[in-house]
Amino acid sequence: MSARILVAEDDAKQARLIRIYLEREGSAVQVVSDGRAALEKARATRPDLIVLDVMLPLVDGLDVCRILRAEHSGLSDVPILLLTARSTEEDLLLGLDLGADDYLTKPYSPRELTARVRALLRRSRRAGTEAPALLRVGEVELDTARFEVRVAARPVALTSKEFSILEALAREPGRVFTRAQIIERVFGFDSDVLERTVDAHVRNLRLKLEEDPARPRFLETVYGRGYRLADGGPA
Structure with missing residues (x-):
């Protein structure tokens, strides 16, 4: 798992543990302890992935995520893994809606964190090597080369995970995908992503x-199966 990873964590003990486990995987790890430093380091080094604690001083993790997703500096689609002590559905939905790709609720095991990081990196690299394609399903149009989506000619801004889910459904319109199948295609077969994470992304997509x-x-x-992209667009 050779990658450049930025870790933003103000708990020195947790930051050290994360660094040790990620470096054992072969990654080059940089650690910062506040949100302002996270923004500066991300802009300066353009990491392959960011591990981002929500409760950071100066600028909190959610604001860091929101700011990076709004920038046009090559960081709008960098995978972001949130670390959060908040476990309510509303908090998790907020993080995903701001552009996070995945989250871990504290306390977590370092092995689970490295598994999530592997899955995010694998998916990101796979997306970067796929041949460009223009997908049209009814009024929904995806340009996978430009990372653009339009619905009835209206541009729609999606996070990288929302785009990946929509792309998976659009490549086989009308097919019903279970949550497990969506997790395998979007997050990786060895990911520990919960099914409610898929539900949260689908909810944001519909909005x-x-x-x-x-x-x-x-x-x-x-119902009882999963989700599909209607093959004829509107009924």
Whole structure:
């Protein structure tokens, strides 16, 4: 897992432990202890992945995530793994909506963290080597080369994980994907991502794609099975 990883963690003991485990995986690790330093280091070094604690001094992790996702400096799609002591659904949804790709709730095991990092890096590298393609499913259009989405000619801004989920569904429109299948395609087969993480991303996707998220026309739920992208667009 050779990669350049930025760790933003103000707990020195936790930061040291994360560094040890990631360096054992072959990664080059830089550690900062506050949000302002995280922004400066990310802009200066452009890491392959960021491990980001939510409760950081000066600028909290959620604001760091939001700021990086809004920038056009090559950091808008860098994988971000949030570390959070907050475990409510609202807190997790907020982190995902701001652009985080995955999260770990404290306390966590270092082995689980390294597994999540491996999965995020693998998916990021796979996306970078795929041939460009323009996918159209009804009124939904994805340009995988430019990382752009339009719905009925309306541009829609998605996070990297939202885009990946939508792309997986768009490549086989009408097919029902279980949550486990979405996790395997988007996060990696050895990932410990929870099924509710998929639900959270789908909820955010609907808020962005659908005119009425409560009555989706594009991203449909097949109860007892999973999700599909309607192959004909609107009914």
